Amino acid sequence: MSACNNNNNNNNGDSSDRITGIKSALRVIPNFPKPGIMFQDITTLLLDPKAFKDTIDLFVERYKHEHISVIAGIEARGFIFGPSIALAIGAKFVPLRKPKKLPGEVISEKYTLEYGSDCLEMHVGAVESGDRALIVDDLIATGGTLCAAMNLLERAGAEVVECACVIEVPELKGRERLRSHGKPLYVLVESQFEPSS
Amino acid sequence: MSATNSDQSVTDDRVARIASSIRVIPDFPKPGIMFQDITTMLLDPVAFKDTIDLFVERYREKDISVVAGVEARGFIFGPPIALALGAKFVPIRKPNKLPGAVISEEYSLEYGTDKMEMHVGAVQTGERVLIIDDLIATGGTLAAAIKLLERVGANVVECACVIELADLKGRDHLGDKPVFVLVSST
DSSP: OOSBOOOTTSOHHHHHHHHHHHHHHOEEEETOSSTTOEEEEOTTGGGOHHHHHHHHHHHHHHHTTTTOOEEEEETTTHHHHHHHHHHHHTOEEEEEBSTTOSOSOEEEEEEEOSSSEEEEEEETTSSOTTOEEEEEEEEESSSHHHHHHHHHHHHTTOEEEEEEEEEEOGGGOHHHHHHHTTOOEEEEEEOOOSOOO | OOOOHHHHHHHHHHHHHHHHHOEEEETOSSTTOEEEEGGGGGGOHHHHHHHHHHHHHHHTTTTOOEEEEETTTHHHHHHHHHHHHTOEEEEEBOTTOSOSOEEEEEEEOSSSEEEEEEETTSSOTTOEEEEEEEEESSSHHHHHHHHHHHHTTOEEEEEEEEEEEGGGOGGGGGTTOOEEEEEEEO
């Protein structure tokens, strides 16, 4: 699947205009959170109501006929995109959170970071056997967090249909990591290198 | 909000469903606290949609140009409201999360202090702002968010929350700023 997908349901010109608008609304912040990293900042997209709406619409158009029953969003920027998609397609929204934030009984999935490890949690009972799930985050880098999310959903009996992100950082090979789990990835844009003015 | 009798009973039906979709978890995060868990409401697409609709209906004619959501549960409710109103969404975050230049506001916790941050340039002087969080307790977080927005010259029109913990009298800590809630819990 190519990184910058054009949706089957729209004519290609309209989708690519929307994607151009989305891409130009993103901002790159050099050396955050540490030297050498070109941070892809989605907050400027959220300041452009048309570009933000187009972002949600592109995801909704792709999934609305796919019988998705759960949108799982990864804390915290997945919470910005996931709920609007869930509302538009009539699916449940399930937050996947850092440890000790969810108040009820949880299942946890540990995953490795560059240095050390972290953990993602989901409420027991949020997802059921037979649920068809979409996982949403703002960006895919190495794919470590998305793989942890996939494991949580599959342990609860859901089928993960796809992972969806606004941005992909191709050099970090997250797509390949997901593919090795048998899961497809859909993204709107690739990461940019130049800091925006 | 003014309503005919039939509008009012539709509103009440929606609020009743929303209220019953919220789960209470005793003794979280510590003994004695009855935690109001909105994640079960997010599992009920009708209740979640009704929640958003009730806010959008209230603010649709109020020329709101910015919806500011407090991390992290404000990120769940704020963006759908912003999208429906055609407004900007501005995340208000814990320290060191936002990558660009920020302004910070410190606020008190039961023990110690915390800080919230907003990107410089996200909100312009004179913009009409709605602040969203899932719940108002003591009002400390919302009071800090109001200060942050007023420091950049914004006009905070109202704070809106799904739930109010009425006994904690958070409303009294917000000065002249009104708070609109869907469900009041004691």
